Amino acid sequence: MKKGFLLLMLLLLVPKAEAQTSDDNYRMPIAETIQKIASVFNVTINDKNGLLKEKELDYADWRIRQGNLELSLTAVLAPFDLTYFKENDSTYVIRKFEYARNSDAVGAERLTYLANLYPNLKNWETRKADLKSCIISSIGLDKAPAMPKGKPILTPKRKYKDYTVENIGLEIMPGVYATGSIYKPYPLKGKAPVVITPNGHFGDGRYRKDEQLRCAILAKMGAVVVSFDLFAWGESTLQFESTLHRQSIAQTIQVLSAERLLDYMLSQKYIDKNRVGVTGGSGGGSMTMFLAAIDDRITVSVPVVMTSSHFSGGCPCESGRGLHLCGNGTNNAEIAAMAAPKPQLVVSDGGDWTATVPELEFPFIQKTYNLYGKKELVENAHFAKEGHNYGESKRMAMYPFMAKYLGLNLKKVQNKKGEIDESSCVIEPYEKMYVFGAKGENLPKNALKDINKLYELFGEKNLRIIELKK
Known part of the structure; x- marks a missing residue:
């Protein structure tokens, strides 16, 4: 005890060293330091959006690590929430830090790391089970109140050539309604497969032309198809105004809507029950991957323009609940791989974050399928010259895939040349598609309209409102 006391006293008597400093702390404009880094490593570093303007940093030049470009850039940019691509x-290129977006180089690095976690099927199955449990918990599905037992609200059917449409309002939680449309083959004989089609952020949501076309064609081929509104989009705005779509609870309600529909x-x-498909584009592609990953009832999936190792969706309705932090970090490529060994068509294009799918994400997903000896059950349809949409060429890739694995009749929608013909589908106006x-x-009358009470149904508080009040 005496020795310890004497040592403590000695330490207290030793003069404290001054924090390292200089007259100006070597303060420099970071634009100058960035150019010095460019010179040291013989590269070009562009600040296209003027993000470096008027920013200065203490000890800026001292942060340069000769021999490590990326570390040097990170050390200089991170204090300002900036990053590089x-x-x-x-x-x-200098960019603002975005939690959901990285460069494809970072995506490649992550996929290499993930692949090394499970060199065999046993390791993968353990990882997959942990991810599944975490994703369900992160979204909040395990805390959702039970679905009320009342019957859904169904509108009269509209009959068209080889299919019908009716609208549905389903109370998925007390006072919370999922709204959408159900497309059925006509006449409906025997048992039919079902396809859930979650929407992305494409203009008119489920009312847009390409959404109606794909639902109608799938119905003509023999599937019952369910299309539904995003949270705080379409008829959902009768309960929650559109500005609330960018709250994280949107992700919970959208996935829960799909599950309960x-x-x-x-x-x-x-x-x-043995033939269940899911397909959607963009944000709907995100939901497609989530549903195929966590719901064992789904037998076929077609995520469109969203499978990426370096972008997890910029809207909180896709990434706001933190599910991509599961397993010490995952991404949409690994989440898509969780559908293995069930048939999956990954649709990508050259004009968005899925441009790298053929060389980067698809080989990773295919490798995971190969752990089951089912490499042939995952395919990639890539449209290098196209952009971010669920356009005609992408639908034409999806139809035969769904037909093959859901047992649909492709001949029902083919013309004399063998081409899939969408011209007989009717594009309905908004008013026909409304439930309410x-x-x-x-x-x-019991429809919930208070976002704070919606959070409370999950035992949570609306942190965004709390933050705004501060």
Whole structure:
């Protein structure tokens, strides 16, 4: 005890060293330091958006690590929430830090790391089970109140050539309604497969032309198809205004809507529980991957323009609940791989974050399928000259894939040349697709309209509102 006391006293008597400093702390404009880094490593570093303007940093030049370009850039940019993207071997671009977006180089690095975690099927199955549990918990599905037992609200059917459409309002939680449309083959004979089609952020949501076309064609081929509104989009805005779409609870409600619409459809006698498909583009592609990863009932999936190792979705309705932090970090490529060994078509294009799929993400997913000896069950349809959409060429890739694995009749929609013909599909106006009337006059009286109470249904507080009040 005496020795310890004497040592403590000695330490207290030793003069404290002054914090390292200089007259000006070597303060430098970081634009100058960045150019010095460019010179040291013989690369081009572009600040296209003027993000470096008027920013200065203490000890800026001292942060340069000769021999490590990336570490040097990170040390200088991170204090300002800035980062860099590698465009090619000699060109870098300065960008604001975005939690959901990285460069494809970072994506490649992550996929290499992930692949090394599970060299065999046993290791993968353990990883997959942990991810599944975490994703369900992160989204909040395990805390969702039970679905009320009442019947859904269904509008009269509209009959068209070889299919019908009716609208549905399903109370997925007390006072919370999922709104959408159900497309059925006509006549409906025997048991039919069901396809859930979550939407992305494409203009008119489920009312847009390409969404109606794909639902109608799938119905003509023999599937029952369910299309539904995003949270705080379409008729959902009767309950929650559109500005609330960018709250993280949107991700919870959207996935829960798909799950409970599927619960309802699978309770119908005319549905074949062994043939369940899901497909959507962009944000709907995100939901497609999530659903195929966590719901064992889904047998076929087609995520469109969203499978990326370096972008997890910039909207909180895709990435706001932190599911990509599961397993000490995952990404959409690994989440897509969780569908293995069930048939999956990954659709990508050259004009967005899926441009790297053929060389980067698809080989990774295929390798995971190969752990089951089912490499042939995952395919990639890549459209190098196209952009971010669920356009005609992408639908034409999806139809035969769904037909093959859901047992649909492709001949029903082919013309004399053998081409899939969408021209007989009817594009309905908004008012025909509403469940609750043109002005929401038929919205149930118990409909919840308070976002704070919505959070409370999950035992949570709306942190965004709390933050705004501070």
